[in-house]
Each structure stands twice: as C-alpha cells, then as structure tokens.
Amino acid sequence: MSLPSKNEDYATARMTDEFSSDAASSLDAKQSNHADVRDMARMGKPQEMQRNFRFFTMFGFTAILTASWEGILSTAALGLGNGGSAGLLYTNLATWIGFIAVYASLGEQGSMAPTSGGQYHWVSEFAPRKYQKVLSYIVGWLGLLGWQVGVAFSAFLAGTQIQGLLVLNYESYGYERWHGTLLMIAVLSFSVLCNIVLAQKLHLVEGVALTLHILGFFCVVIPVWVLSEKAPSKEVWTTFYDPGWGNQGLSCLIGIVASVAPLLGADAA
Numbered sequence: 001m002s003l004p005s006k007n008e009d010y011a012t013a014r015m016t017d018e019f020s021s022d023a024a025s026s027l028d029a030k031q032s033n034h035a036d037v038r039d040m041a042r043m044g045k046p047q048e049m050q051r052n053f054r055f056f057t058m059f060g061f062t063a064i065l066t067a068s069w070e071g072i073l074s075t076a077a078l079g080l081g082n083g084g085s086a087g088l089l090y091t092n093l094a095t096w097i098g099f100i101a102v103y104a105s106l107g108e109q110g111s112m113a114p115t116s117g118g119q120y121h122w123v124s125e126f127a128p129r130k131y132q133k134v135l136s137y138i139v140g141w142l143g144l145l146g147w148q149v150g151v152a153f154s155a156f157l158a159g160t161q162i163q164g165l166l167v168l169n170y171e172s173y174g175y176e177r178w179h180g181t182l183l184m185i186a187v188l189s190f191s192v193l194c195n196i197v198l199a200q201k202l203h204l205v206e207g208v209a210l211t212l213h214i215l216g217f218f219c220v221v222i223p224v225w226v227l228s229e230k231a232p233s234k235e236v237w238t239t240f241y242d243p244g245w246g247n248q249g250l251s252c253l254i255g256i257v258a259s260v261a262p263l264l265g266a267d268a269a
Contacts, residue, residue, distance in 0.1 A: 039114050045115075054203070056207060056210070057203040057204070057206045057207045057210075059210065060206040060207050060209055060210030060211075060213070061203075061206045063210055063213050064206060064209045064210065064213060066262070066263070066264070067262065068262050068263075069217050069220070069221075069262075070213075070216075070262075071261050071262030071263075071264075072258075072262045073220070074157055074161070074261075075257065075258040075261045075262065076088065076258055077258075078255055078257055078258040079091065079092075079255040079256070079257075079258030079259060080241070080255075080258075081241070081243055081255070082241075082243060082245075082251045082252070082254040082255030082258075083240060083241060083242075083248075083251050083252035083254075083255035083256075084239050084240045084241030085231075085235070085236045085237075085239050085241075086236070086237055086238055086239050086240050087240050087241065087248070087251065087252040087255055088255060088258060088259065089236070089237065090252070091252055091255060091256040091258075091259045092259045094256075094259075095256065095259040095260055095263060096263070099263045109122045109126070112125075113125050118143060119139050119140075119143055120136045120137075120139045120140035120143060121136070123135045123136045123139045124136035150264070151188070151191075155184045155185075155187045155188045155191070156180075156184050158183075158184075158187045159180050159181075159182075159183030159184035159185075159186065159187050160180045160183070160184070162183050162187075163175070163179055163180045163183055240252070
C-alpha cells in the first residue's frame with residue numbers, strides 16, 4: 001500500500017479544518033463529542049442527527065439487540081431436537097469461532113467508516129468503483145429483507161411464548177392458533193409505539209433494558225442450575241440425537257440454527 005502524498009495530506013487537512021469548524025459550532029446542539037466531530041470530518045460529512053446514546057446505553061442497545069441468553073433459551077429446543085446435547089455444544093463452539101471473524105470484520109469496517117448506514121454503505125465505500133452501486137443495492141435489499149423477516153420472527157416468538165405461559169398457568173385457557181397471531185400483532189404494535197412515542201427517550205429505555213438483561217440472566221440461570229436434574233458429563237458431551245434424518249452430521253447442521261440465532265444482530269448493533 002502506497003503512502004499518501006503531500007498533496008493528499010494537505011487536501012485531507014484542509015477538508016478536516018473546514019468540516020471541523022462547522023461541526024464544532026454545533027457540538028452542543030447535537031450533543032456530540034470531539035470523536036464525532038473528528039470522525040465526521042474525516043469522512044467529509046456533517047453530523048445530521050442528535051446524539052442521544054452514550055457508552056452505557058449503546059452497550060445496552062447492543063446487548064438487547066443481540067439478545068444472547070434470551071435467544072439461547074428460545075432456540076435451544078431446536079438444537080437439542082436436531083443433534084442432541086453434544087451436537088448443540090459442538091455447533092455452538094464452531095459457531096463462536098466463525099463469528100469471531102465476522103465481528104472482527106464488522107469492527108474494522110466500523111472503525112474506518114463509523115456511520116449508521118450499515119453493510120450497504122460499507123460495500124459502497126470499499127467495493128471497486130465499477131461495482132459500488134450494484135453491490136450496495138443488492139446488499140441493501142438483502143439486509144432489508146433479512147430484518148423484515150427478523151422482526152416478524154421475533155414478534156412471533158414473543159407472542160407464542162406469552163401464549164405458552166398462559167397455557168402453563170391457566171388450565172381453563174382454550175388454546176387457539178389465532179390467539180398467537182393476535183399476540184404477535186400486539187407485540188409488533190407495542191414495538192412500533194415505543195419507537196414512535198419514546199424515540200427521544202429510547203436511550204433511557206435501553207439503559208433500563210440492559211439492567212433487566214443482566215439481572216434476568218442470573219434470575220433464570222441460578223434456579224435452572226440449582227433445581228434441574230443433573231446429567232453425567234460424558235452423556236452431555238457424547239450424546240448425539242438424530243430425529244430421523246438418517247445422518248448425524250445432517251441433523252447437527254439443521255440444529256446449528258439454534259447456535260447461530262443468538263449471535264445475530266451484531267451487524268445492526
């Protein structure tokens with residue numbers, strides 16, 4: 001990689017000075033910090049949005065978006081039913097190793113172009129000039145469709161879990177599939193309402209949610225750890241289960257969804 005010339009250094013410094021003067025004037029108005037000013041100037045873009053999130057609330061947003069232990073509780077049954085306890089453990093280890101490369105790549109791109117655009121913007125920035133538009137367009141639509149499916153899946157999962165609690169605690173409750181659909185719509189409506197009404201207070205909501213996220217982990221893990229039946233270590237690490245696919249490897253690959261799902265969301269975080 002060649003080093004920048006003196007002319008390039010001068011142009012960069014001049015651009016930085018120009019944008020820094022404009023950005024610094026709105027430092028208080030946007031509630032930004034000096035790192036924001038420096039990053040926006042480096043990319044040649046003025047800051048348009050007001051900064052509401054700080055480190056703690058950004059960490060809370062990331063933790064809630066990835067929903068790590070909540071996701072494992074919600075999808076573990078799929079892994080246990082396709083691969084067994086050993087299959088779930090080994091696919092988890094393989095998935096963690098693979099996602100290290102994904103997180104490292106996202107972190108490096110985020111440090112070079114710290115914008116909220118996401119993958120489509122990074123593709124536009126880093127792809128060859130000839131293919132920037134088409135690749136950015138494709139990645140943008142893939143991301144949009146993926147998050148639409150993710151929103152529907154998350155609402156469906158939350159709604160049916162609420163329905164499961166009703167079935168578990170109320171013997172007189174008559175289970176109907178359309179009840180789950182209505183609960184799913186209610187979860188979606190609540191989410192939309194929070195993002196509209198509480199948009200300016202979302203950082204406070206995320207801070208509270210982070211606290212509940214951490215406390216909830218211990219509230220769930222400790223009772224399960226103490227009260228559940230204990231299995232021998234050898235059985236946990238060596239027992240595979242094939243529900244009828246005819247191949248243990250195929251069964252584990254189908255159950256790997258349970259290992260991947262809790263690690264999703266980091267691209268948006």
